[in-house]
Amino acid sequence: MRVIVLGAGAAGLAAARRLHDAGVAVQVLEARHRIGGRVWTDETFAPFPVEYGAEFIHGERAVTHTLAAAAGIETVPVDRYGRLRWSDGGPARALDALPGARRDLIAALFQTLDRLRDLPPDAPDRSLAGYLRESGFDDEALIVADVLLAQTCCASVETLSCADLARELRVDHAGKREYRLRSGYAPLLAWYASGLDMRFGAVARVVRHTPGGVTIETDAGVFHADCCVVTIPVAVLQRGVPQFDPPLSAPKRWAIQAMRVEAATKLLYRFDEPAWDADLTFMAHTGLAARWWPAAHTTRNAGVIIAYATAARARALDALDEATALAVGLQELQTLLGRDDLAQRCVAARRIVWSADPFSYGGYAHVPPGAATARRILAAPEGETLFFAGEATVYDSNPQTVHGAIESGWRAADEVLKRYSSSTQIFR
Ligand SMILES: Cc1cc2nc3c(=O)[nH]c(=O)nc-3n(C[C@H](O)[C@H](O)[C@H](O)COP(=O)(O)OP(=O)(O)OC[C@H]3O[C@@H](n4cnc5c(N)ncnc54)[C@H](O)[C@@H]3O)c2cc1C
Structure with a gap:
C-alpha cells in the first residue's frame, strides 16, 4: 500500500519524511522541477545564498532549529525588530532617535497587538484595524500599523481577523527571536528530502478519491495510492486545481474560499559594496517598498539588500514593469539611506513576484474577520483517504511560516498513521 503526498514544500516534505521513517511507502508528486515551494534559495544573484x-x-x-542542528546547519540570530529604523520622510532613524510621539506610537502598536492574546476566544471577531480603532488609534496610526503589523502577515490591517491573530498568540510555542x-x-x-x-x-x-484509494x-x-496528503497552497486550491472527484465537502470548500492570499513581492539589489552601516537590520516607512533588510546569511555585511512588500503595496509594484518597479524601490532606498549615488553603484537588481507563480499565486494565507474556523476546517481529513497540510492549515502553531508548515506535515502524517494503524498492509 502507498501514500501520495502532493507538493514538495516544507509541509509535504515533513509529511513524507515522517511517513517514510515510519516505514510507509510514500511518493511525493511535485508540480515544479525543484523542491521547496515557497522556500527558494538562489545561489546566482550574489556570492552567498x-x-x-x-x-x-x-x-x-x-x-527548524532542531532540523538544522541535525543537518549540521548553523542558525544565526538577527535582531530585526529590536533595531528597527523608521522614516517619516528622509533617512530612516533608530527608534530612540525619532520624535517621542512616533517612538511611543510604534511601541504602543506592538504592545496593543500583543494584548490580543487576552481577547476572549468567544469575543466577536473584527479586523485588526477595528481593534486598533477601538483601542484609540487614529487613521495615521493605522497607516503605520499596516506597515509594521499587517505587511508581515501578507495582509492589510483591514482584512486581518483579530480572532485568528489572538489564536496564534495563544498557541505560539516558537518564541519571538529571529534567525537566519x-x-x-x-x-x-x-537534506530533509534525501532518500x-x-x-x-x-x-x-x-x-x-473513494474509500478504497486515490x-x-x-x-x-x-498515480494510485491508498490515501493522499494534500499540501497544495490554498490559493491554488481556490482556483480549482486540482479538481476533486467527488468534490470536497461543503465546509472544506467554504474554508478554501474563505482564506485570503495576497501578493508578495521582493525587490533585490546588489551593490559593489554595502551602501549602509553594518548595524542595519531593518528599515521601514510608508512607501511602496515599505520594509527593507540586508540579505546576508553570512555575518559579514554584504552588499545585497531586499525590500519585501505584500498586499496592496505588492500589487502596486507588480502592476509596474520590472525596471520601473526596481527604479521606484531604488529611489525609496536612496531616501531611507540619505544617499543619491545608488543607481550608479547598483550592479544587479531583480524582482520576485509570487502572485504570478502558478503554484502559489501569492505569499501566504491569512484569515479575514469572521472566518477564524477556516484553518481547522481546512486541516481536517476528508473521508478515509484525503489528508491536508500546509501553512494555511496551521491552527495550533504559527501559520505563514516554514516551521508551521513542517508541523502541519507531521500532523497530517500522524493522522494517516493513526487511521491505518490497524492495517499492516500500509507498511513496506
Ligand atoms: C516572499 C515570502 C517570504 C516568506 N518569508 C518567510 C520567512 O522569513 N520565514 C518563514 O518561516 N516563512 C516565510 N514565508 C512563508 C513560508 O515560505 C511558507 O509558510 C512555507 O514555505 C509554506 O510551505 P508549504 O509546504 O505549506 O507550501 P509550499 O512551500 O508552497 O509547498 C507547496 C508545494 O505544492 C506544489 N504544488 C502546487 N500546486 C501543485 C499541483 N497542482 N500539483 C502538485 N504540486 C503542486 C508547489 O509547487 C509547492 O512545492 C515566506 C513566504 C514568502 C512567499
Missing part, C-alpha cells in the same frame, strides 16, 4: 521566498526562522524554539540559516533554507530542505521518492513536473490536475492525474502520469 539569497532567499526569494522564506528567509527567517521566526522563533528561538521553532522546530547560514546556508540558506534550501540546503536544509534538500524520498519524488516525481517532478507532476502538476496534479484531478484527484479521484487516483491522481498529473502532467507526469497517473
Whole structure:
C-alpha cells in the first residue's frame, strides 16, 4: 500500500519524511522541477545564498532549529525588530532617535497587538484595524500599523481577523527571536528530502478519491495510492486545481474560499559594496517598498539588500514593469539611506513576484474577520483517504511560516498513521 503526498514544500516534505521513517511507502508528486515551494534559495544573484521566498526562522524554539542542528546547519540570530529604523520622510532613524510621539506610537502598536492574546476566544471577531480603532488609534496610526503589523502577515490591517491573530498568540510555542540559516533554507530542505521518492513536473490536475484509494492525474502520469496528503497552497486550491472527484465537502470548500492570499513581492539589489552601516537590520516607512533588510546569511555585511512588500503595496509594484518597479524601490532606498549615488553603484537588481507563480499565486494565507474556523476546517481529513497540510492549515502553531508548515506535515502524517494503524498492509 502507498501514500501520495502532493507538493514538495516544507509541509509535504515533513509529511513524507515522517511517513517514510515510519516505514510507509510514500511518493511525493511535485508540480515544479525543484523542491521547496515557497522556500527558494538562489545561489546566482550574489556570492552567498539569497532567499526569494522564506528567509527567517521566526522563533528561538521553532522546530527548524532542531532540523538544522541535525543537518549540521548553523542558525544565526538577527535582531530585526529590536533595531528597527523608521522614516517619516528622509533617512530612516533608530527608534530612540525619532520624535517621542512616533517612538511611543510604534511601541504602543506592538504592545496593543500583543494584548490580543487576552481577547476572549468567544469575543466577536473584527479586523485588526477595528481593534486598533477601538483601542484609540487614529487613521495615521493605522497607516503605520499596516506597515509594521499587517505587511508581515501578507495582509492589510483591514482584512486581518483579530480572532485568528489572538489564536496564534495563544498557541505560539516558537518564541519571538529571529534567525537566519547560514546556508540558506534550501540546503536544509534538500537534506530533509534525501532518500524520498519524488516525481517532478507532476502538476496534479484531478484527484479521484473513494474509500478504497486515490487516483491522481498529473502532467507526469497517473498515480494510485491508498490515501493522499494534500499540501497544495490554498490559493491554488481556490482556483480549482486540482479538481476533486467527488468534490470536497461543503465546509472544506467554504474554508478554501474563505482564506485570503495576497501578493508578495521582493525587490533585490546588489551593490559593489554595502551602501549602509553594518548595524542595519531593518528599515521601514510608508512607501511602496515599505520594509527593507540586508540579505546576508553570512555575518559579514554584504552588499545585497531586499525590500519585501505584500498586499496592496505588492500589487502596486507588480502592476509596474520590472525596471520601473526596481527604479521606484531604488529611489525609496536612496531616501531611507540619505544617499543619491545608488543607481550608479547598483550592479544587479531583480524582482520576485509570487502572485504570478502558478503554484502559489501569492505569499501566504491569512484569515479575514469572521472566518477564524477556516484553518481547522481546512486541516481536517476528508473521508478515509484525503489528508491536508500546509501553512494555511496551521491552527495550533504559527501559520505563514516554514516551521508551521513542517508541523502541519507531521500532523497530517500522524493522522494517516493513526487511521491505518490497524492495517499492516500500509507498511513496506
Ligand atoms: C516572499 C515570502 C517570504 C516568506 N518569508 C518567510 C520567512 O522569513 N520565514 C518563514 O518561516 N516563512 C516565510 N514565508 C512563508 C513560508 O515560505 C511558507 O509558510 C512555507 O514555505 C509554506 O510551505 P508549504 O509546504 O505549506 O507550501 P509550499 O512551500 O508552497 O509547498 C507547496 C508545494 O505544492 C506544489 N504544488 C502546487 N500546486 C501543485 C499541483 N497542482 N500539483 C502538485 N504540486 C503542486 C508547489 O509547487 C509547492 O512545492 C515566506 C513566504 C514568502 C512567499
